[in-house]
Amino acid sequence: MTTPESRTEELREQLSRLYGLECVPRWGTPRNEDRKTYGGKVAKYAAALGTPFMPWQRYVADVALEVDPDTGLLVYRHVLLMVPRQSGKTTLQQALMAWRACAWPRQGIVYTAQTRNLAREKWEEEHVEALKAAPAVWKRVKAVVTANGREHIKFHNRSRWGISANTKKSGHGPVLDMAMIDEAFAQVDNRLEAAFGPAMITRPQPQLWIVSTAGDEDSEFLNFKRQLAHDIIESDLRLASRFCAFDWTPPDVYDRTDRRVWRAVMPALGHTQTEEAVQAELESMAPADFDRAFLNVTSVEQPEPDKNVPSQEWPGLVDLESKRGRYVALAVDITPDRQYACIAVYSVREDGLEHVEVVDHQAGVNWLPERLKQLRDRHNPIAIAIDAKGPGGALLLELEEDAERLKRENRPSGLSRPKNPDKPAWGDLAVPTAADVAAACGAFTDACRPPKDAPDDEAQADDGHDDGAALVVDGEFEVVSEVVLGTIRHLDQLPLNLALANAVSRPLGDAYAWGRMKSSGDISPLVAVTLARWAYRARVHLVVQAYDPLANIW
The missing domain is CATH 3.40.50.300 (P-loop containing nucleotide triphosphate hydrolases)
Structure with missing residues (x-):
């Protein structure tokens, strides 16, 4: 099967060989060398x-x-x-x-x-x-x-x-x-x-x-x-x-300031254009105008900011030194057109803050099953989340069919949901309900926003509810409290940043979820980190307490 990557590489090889052309259109009809x-x-x-x-x-x-x-x-x-x-x-x-x-x-x-x-x-x-x-x-x-x-x-x-x-x-x-x-x-x-x-x-x-x-x-x-x-x-x-086409434009995820992006989409660069001239235009033009004129990207009217999306808080949550903690959860999401997919990881750091990270963000979906198995074997995650009601439903079916086949052949186990939901194993799949997805999106937004000022002693009443320390430590075992505000940290990764910028929420019951179809671009990285966070919080107490031999050592 021809994939976007293989198609582009075949075209790149041909154009380099025939024309010395290294700037290859993202969509281009190849030369039929059998024809004059x-x-x-x-x-x-x-x-x-x-x-x-x-x-x-x-x-x-x-x-x-x-x-x-x-x-x-x-x-x-x-x-x-x-x-x-x-x-x-x-x-x-x-x-x-x-x-x-x-x-x-x-x-x-x-x-x-x-x-x-x-x-x-x-x-x-x-x-x-x-x-x-x-x-x-x-x-x-x-x-x-x-x-x-x-x-x-x-x-x-x-x-x-x-x-x-x-x-x-x-x-x-x-x-x-x-x-x-x-x-x-x-x-x-x-x-x-x-x-x-x-x-x-x-x-x-x-x-x-x-x-x-x-x-x-x-x-x-x-x-x-x-x-x-x-x-x-x-x-x-x-x-x-009888229709041929030549379309030079960047991938859905790109950095307009990266000169490598320019060299990939501006075929006249180095001939009739210089990088210095393009840089001057970048500095003087509105971003959307630059993208349309020099990157050949369709200009899309930006909607009013969605109050459910923590896009304003997101830049302040960057921590380039952030590292994963002892336990991790993974999640995968796929764009509605199945052109891109993302695998993300969530973890609680040693200082109690929460770490989110994009592990893989690639074109197509065929690479996902093998990559998920590799990550499962390497990191032994608490869980791997997939939203069965979204574009990942077909992937879930494929993974579970593969797991059944491997089981019949007495080969290493594949990826599947736990037989007993109350006793999941490390690396089992976690499939959220619609209510889980809504709760996960709301909780992710809350976790990105700064803590509210605590009331003074006279106004504070003990109602028995914990509005939440970032971390509760039970011996060697980390548990994230139920409500965590302002504790997300990320690595300033472009795919995740763009997902936050593109995201729009959609109603889900009385709550909301991330709207893949309504958003102005690929939001699979945002969906993936949200689901990874949900999977960790939903499974950590079941998996770690049951299987960690250090959990009961004081």
Whole structure:
């Protein structure tokens, strides 16, 4: 089975070998080396126009212009290209349109941008001027018509290169062989595609290019095409699809200040861009604006802070020296789309404070069973928590089926729930109920918030309830008190920090739980540390008292 990691590594090896390209798109159609391509011819036009291709541009041109060996026609009818701003989209488009106009007679080519005025401005000031500056190409031009509403470049072979407006009547007219929808983030709907499609239907090898940097939540046309491209590339459909795509964007978890992230998503870096220039933009731009422009990340409107999520308190709980205590509990959580999974650990430190930590946060889910067994054998945890009512339900079923199989084969035991809930063993699975999940989320929030001021002696009444020391020590055996406030400590790990920033709660009865579907990003690290904390507190008194020989030594 092809995984996101293996797919990316295969593409990385190919692009490095063919183009010396180390900046690999997160989603990219690979080059089919059994097919011929017109990419080399377009590269010659780019050089003639004074903008020699960068490696990423040559890769895109080679793949997009592959030729079907059976028909001799272009393989791909639709092309999606998404790269950060100022990466070289315009120079690639110019070379493509110039080549197409000259390659065959009577080619209809149209260019669109956010508005008709912007399309005309770019066509007149960049496209036409680039052709004029390239004598080898300009000699093929018969005339440039600038009359309002009739703007086009006419070639001696009767090809036409014009512009179109973003209206319901756009594209209705002469047949088209190449349509270039530039800055597609600004398209409010699919009206251009709906108009261009019929104009291309009778042509032997038409291409519709959708070119853009990421937009925002209102960029419905682009966002739909982007998700469609991802689905195709991640499935076996990519082998037969007539839709190719190239999307440079970081993983869901990233650090915008990390230059390694820049080098992974900015294919023009080191060619037409410098890290110093990007750093200057980072320092002057709002984070969301920088992410959209330079990391090609869709801008999402941030909701009002959720009062149930301790995001404001979280930075103050950093302790880079924090270490696990004697006993630990583990938990696992998976994102709803099963693209990422997280394993976290919870422990009570020697000083009574609580330690939470992300152990693993990786793409996919197939790595989880073996990794959980490794951690169980290495750390002998009090429990391993999995929420059966969430995306982890399938994992729980797989683990318990595997445990039954190993038992029948008289092999080392797998992972399963305890036979007797009142007598769990070390490393048994802990599966919370809905009420447990709600209690765990509320208790985690409380544990992140500072202690309330104690009432004075006169106001204080002994009601028999303990609002809780952080730690009760019973001989050698640690027990966390029922209510612990302000005692969580973490290592400032980026996946966990981002999970807190992305998290939104959802109602669960009269309480709340972390909302995987409602949150703006991957919150599996937050869910995992919350469940690990619950598992520790639910099982520590049952497991340690029953099995620790030191528990009764005074």
